[in-house]
Amino acid sequence: MSALGHVGGSTGTPAKLEKPRKRWLPYLLLLPGGLWLILFFAVPAIQLFATSLYDPSGSLEEGYAMTWQFSNYADAASEYLPHFMRSLGYAALTTVICLLLGYPLAYAIALKGGRWKNLLLICVIAPFFTSFLIRTLAWKVILSDNGWVVTTLDALHVPLPDGRLLATTPAVIAGLVYNFLPFMVLPLYASLEKLDPRLLEAAGDLYARPVARFTRVALPLSMPGVVAGTLLTFIPAAGDYINAQLLGTNRQYMIGNVIQSKFLRVGDYPNAAALSFTLMAAILVLVFVYVRRAGTDEVL
């Protein structure tokens, strides 16, 4: 810089050669996304919040009165606490199973995939080519009482709870895992792909056995992927209702099922909105605590 300044001083005004920094450019680039967010996220969220405080005795046809009905929240929490707990429990279990299944898969693809990498990745996202609903319906058929899975297990004398698979908690969890596994695998793959295999070699050279090599080097370096993957799995799984509806019974119903029926079948908008908001707040708090504990910014 000083050399430049010196040259500038002797030849004239270097400042004129340099164009002024375009300070407004970043804001311009932010504009489309920002507008989109305001229009399709902020406005509906505010509307939803307002709805959650309407008088629940109204209806869509007759209109609602804004009565600042905070009791909607208390009602929602007291009546549907089991559903909330079940949702969070199912989502947590789903996330753990997805992580246990997805990590080795992503690891194998990223570090051992070689020239098959892309093909294997396509296999991971292949289910997306069919609709979520159709795929879950397909599982309903597969797990049904006279489907081939149950008959095969029967023939092998494997004991099943109540002699069936469909309409049980394991079926719902299995459906959730199946549907959200790609959301776990893809971010894990992205961060494991960046992992320098030479670091694993160095760890081995420095007396790290395979387990230590994993816990001390591979895992810490893939934490950003683990955090992203668990969030992308946990958040949608906690709000899911399709799996519980198609593969479970009302004993497996999650908070999503309650919200869905309140909105679409009962037409109780204020309570449905209060439930939605409570779920959102619960997830936000959990995610915040989790990200703080996982300390992703510590990881490069």
Next chain:
Amino acid sequence: MSEQRHGDSGADLNLVGVTKSFGAFTAVDDLSLTVPQGSFFALLGASGCGKTTTLRMIAGLEEPTAGRILLGDQDVTRLRPYKRPVNTVFQSYALFPHLNISDNVAFGLRRRGVKGVADQVERMLRLVDLESFGKRKPAQLSGGQQQRVALARALINHPQVLLLDEPLGALDLKLRRQMQVELKRIQTEVGITFVHVTHDQEEAMTMADTVAVMNAGKIEQLGSPVEMYDYPGTAFVANFLGQSNLFAGGVTGRSGDDVLVEAHGARFSLPATRARAADGSVWLGVRPEKMHLAAALDKVPAGHQSVTGIITDSSYVGVSTQYLVRPAWGDELTVFVPNSGVAAPLAVASEVTVHWRPEHAFLLSRPEGQTVAPVVDAEALA
């Protein structure tokens, strides 16, 4: 540095017929060598000749296609890397980016369950001149500092064999000399076997007990630095370790203890003890600093061999002046004349006689038809 090394006596490193192929390409070709315990072994060679591959096989990061690797009596050819008393300073450093410098250095000790490593780590960091950097992450260090961390991280384990893959490449000259001295001191003190890969032939010659020059996956020659420089085994080595003037010629006979050689129509002789070939096509070689210049043929001391030519270039490099002299047959000779102030500088385009003592020459066998000496691509060494 007071700890004892793992093994005791008789833990030489032995490579027996080690070969490594990547598909159809042979990176290391039937390589056999012995590195005595506690010695400093330097591996020199052009880029891509298989040095890193050789180290990786010793470290256990690559499995040889054929051959065996022995540490003392123990066959370690198929032993996992973490079970070998061998550590590596990687060419790419390979520091753990998520750990700070202290934790990087402590990594090996901790994996072996050593408790209370803080003192050792601190001592090691002091040794590489990085005491105050323990809390930093590798990304916050310069290239040379990272290299020193890589060195400390390997050294702290006191392995039986330390593999160094160009560990000083990124350091500036001053620090490099300092680290060379430091490395040599540690090596003699602790008695670790060092296998040191370098591009810097001066570094190899000043530090190593034994130097091996590799070429295309094979060891071209192996010996003490003095021996290798003074009496190289092949034309490749003659040009790889320092420079050499090589005359393509043929042996014409013997005269007592001397071998007679004819090259480019001129006759030369040298003691038979300096000849690696007794007949056929040969290279007659003389080091540039062993050649002297005389203004006229009658000024050549008795018993010296000589060639006359024209000076085509002279470059002053301080301690010496380097002349290029073109003899009748064209291929220029390089002559280093020390600037001792005794003789006046010679002018370009003047005629001179290049002369040397017969016992300073050496004779190497030359493949029939090879007339241009194998020269090492200077670019490849960078």
